[in-house]
Amino acid sequence: MATRSLVTDKTTVHERNAVHVKRTHAELKPDPSRVLLRPFTPGDHRRVQRIVSSILSISESDVGPLLGAISSKLAAHHPRIEELFQERFEHLRKIVSIEHKLSEQRRLLIGSYFLSEFAVESAALFNPSIVADPNQQGLPPGALRFVLSLRATGDGSISSIVFRTGIIHANHRIEVMAATGDIVEPNQVPHNVYHKALFERTCLELGLDNERTRRVMRRLPDSFNLKELLAAVDTELKEGPTPDGEKARQDTLERISMLAKSNYSVRFPAEQCLSERVIFPVIRSQRNGIEDARFVRFHNDDGTHVYYATFTAFNGQLGIPQLLETSDFLLFQLMTLNGPAVKNKGMALFPRQINGSYAMLSRQDSENVYLMFSDHVRFWYEPKVLLKPIFPWELVQIGNCGSPIETKAGWLVLTHGVGPGRVYSIGACLLDLDDPSKVIGRLHDPLLKPIPSEWEGNVPNVVYSCGALLHDGELFIPYGVSDYAARFATVPLDELLSALQPESRP
Numbered sequence: 448m449a450t451r452s453l454v455t456d457k458t459t460v461h462e463r464n465a466v467h468v469k470r471t472h473a474e475l476k477p478d479p480s481r482v483l484l485r486p487f488t489p490g491d492h493r494r495v496q497r498i499v500s501s502i503l504s505i506s507e508s509d510v511g512p513l514l515g516a517i518s519s520k521l522a523a524h525h526p527r528i529e530e531l532f533q534e535r536f537e538h539l540r541k542i543v544s545i546e547h548k549l550s551e552q553r554r555l556l557i558g559s560y561f562l563s564e565f566a567v568e569s570a571a572l573f574n575p576s577i578v579a580d581p582n583q584q585g586l587p588p589g590a591l592r593f594v595l596s597l598r599a600t601g602d603g604s605i606s607s608i609v610f611r612t613g614i615i616h617a618n619h620r621i622e623v624m625a626a627t628g629d630i631v632e633p634n635q636v637p638h639n640v641y642h643k644a645l646f647e648r649t650c651l652e653l654g655l656d657n658e659r660t661r662r663v664m665r666r667l668p669d670s671f672n673l674k675e676l677l678a679a680v681d682t683e684l685k686e687g688p689t690p691d692g693e694k695a696r697q698d699t700l701e702r703i704s705m706l707a708k709s710n711y712s713v714r715f716p717a718e719q720c721l722s723e724r725v726i727f728p729v730i731r732s733q734r735n736g737i738e739d740a741r742f743v744r745f746h747n748d749d750g751t752h753v754y755y756a757t758f759t760a761f762n763g764q765l766g767i768p769q770l771l772e773t774s775d776f777l778l779f780q781l782m783t784l785n786g787p788a789v790k791n792k793g794m795a796l797f798p799r800q801i802n803g804s805y806a807m808l809s810r811q812d813s814e815n816v817y818l819m820f821s822d823h824v825r826f827w828y829e830p831k832v833l834l835k836p837i838f839p840w841e842l843v844q845i846g847n848c849g850s851p852i853e854t855k856a857g858w859l860v861l862t863h864g865v866g867p868g869r870v871y872s873i874g875a876c877l878l879d880l881d882d883p884s885k886v887i888g889r890l891h892d893p894l895l896k897p898i899p900s901e902w903e904g905n906v907p908n909v910v911y912s913c914g915a916l917l918h919d920g921e922l923f924i925p926y927g928v929s930d931y932a933a934r935f936a937t938v939p940l941d942e943l944l945s946a947l948q949p950e951s952r953p
C-alpha cells in the first residue's frame with residue numbers, strides 16, 4: 448500500500464508561553480477522481496415510467512452496444528458495474544411497470560439509466576478527527592495506528608464522512624496511507640432492532656406521547672424492527688379510532704415512521720479498505736450533508752470501548768446534531784439525539800462517564816461553550832455555560848475542536864475562536880478531572896492560527912479541528928485549512944500544559 452510521509456518543521460505560534468507547534472509540509476487535498484455510484488431518479492414516477500418505456504422500445508440489436516459503451520466508461524471506477532446495474536434494475540421494477548421477460552442486457556441497460564457518479568471529495572476534504580485504530584497489530588515498538596475521519600464535500604456542497612488510516616511512529620513521524628481502491632457506500636442493515644422503552648422515551652421527547660402512539664407501541668414486542676413498526680402503524684391507520692381527526696392521526700404516525708428511519712445501521716464488507724468506505728447522507732434530515740464528525744474512543748466501565756461520533760445532519764435549512772456508534776468501523780449505527788439541549792452544532796462527548804454520568808460539550812447559542820450531563824448518551828438536558836469569549840482572537844464566538852482528552856493534569860479541550868476579519872484560530876483550556884465545570888487553565892493566545900499558506904480556500908482564514916490524539920507525550924492535531932484541505936500539527940503535551948494559565952481577562 449502506498450504511503451505518504453509527513454515531514455515536519457518547527458514553527459513557534461504561541462511565543463508568549465513558548466508552546467512550539469510543528470506544522471507539516473504535506474496536506475490532504477480533495478481528489479475529484481474518487482467517485483461514488485449513486486441512485487439517480489430524474490423526476491417523478493411518471494417520468495421514470497416514460498424513460499423505462501423508451502428503453503424498452505430500443506431494438507435488441509442496439510441494446511448490447513449501448514450497454515457496452517456505458518459499462519466500459521464506468522468500469523474503471525466500479526469493478527462491480529454489472530452487479531450495480533442489476534441491483535438498480537431490481538429496485539426499479541418494484542416501483543414502475545416493467546415487462547417480466549427481458550434479456551439480461553436490457554435489464555442491465557435499464558439499471559444504467561438510473562445511476563449517476565458523484566465525486567464525493569471533489570470540492571473539499573477538511574475538518575478531520577483522529578482516534579486510535581481498533582487494530583494495533585503488526586506495528587513496531589512505540590508506534591500507533593490511527594483512523595482519520597474527514598468531511599468530504601462534492602457536487603452541490605453535499606458533505607459525507609470519509610476515512611484514511613496511518614501510523615504515528617516512535618519518533619513521532621506521521622505516516623498517512625494513500626487512499627486506495629474505489630469508494631463504495633455500505634449496505635443498510637435490513638433488520639435494525641429498536642428497543643421499545645428507548646423508542647417510547649424518544650417519542651416523549653419529540654412530543655409524540657399521545658394515545659395514537661401508545662396504541663402503536665402496544666402492538667409491538669419489547670424489541671422490534673422497522674418492518675414490524677411500519678406494519679403496526681399501517682394497522683393503526685386502518686383500524687384505530689380517529690376522535691381527533693384523520694389528518695392529526697396520520698401526521699403523528701408519519702412522524703413515528705420518520706423517527707424510526709432516522710435511526711438505522713449500515714455495514715461495510717470486511718475486505719474493503721478503510722479509505723474505500725464513505726458514509727453518505729441517505730435520509731431526509733441529512734439530504735444536504737453529514738458534517739463535522741467528532742470521533743471519540745469511549746471507555747466503558749467494564750473495560751471495553753466503543754467509538755462514538757457526534758455529527759451535524761443538514762437538510763438544507765437546519766443543522767441537527769446526531770450520533771454515530773461503531774466498534775470496528777465496519778458496522779455503524781446512526782441515531783437521533785434527543786432532549787431540549789440537542790441544538791446547534793459542535794457537540795463533543797467526553798471519552799468516559801464522569802461520576803456515573805455521560806458528559807458532553809455543546810454550543811447552544813453560537814457564542815459560548817456549554818457543558819451538560821446525562822444518564823443516557825442519546826438524551827441531553829440543562830446545559831450550563833462553561834466558557835465565554837474573553838480574548839481578542841475569540842470575541843465573536845468560541846466552540847470546541849473535538850472531544851476532551853484526559854491527562855493527569857485535567858481534561859484538555861481544544862477550542863476554536865473567531866476574531867477580527869472572521870479569522871478562526873485554535874486555542875486550548877484545561878478542566879478539572881472530577882468536576883469539568885471548573886476551568887483550571889486557558890491559553891490567552893491562539894495555539895494555532897492561519898499562516899499565509901492557509902489564508903485562501905472555500906472559507907478563507909480558517910483553521911479548525913474535530914478532534915486530536917495524545918500519544919507518547921505528544922498531542923497530534925489534524926486540522927482543516929480554510930474549509931478546503933487538511934494538515935497536521937503536533938505539540939509536546941508538557942509545554943502546552945505549562946502554558947495554560949488561570950482563566951482571567953487580558
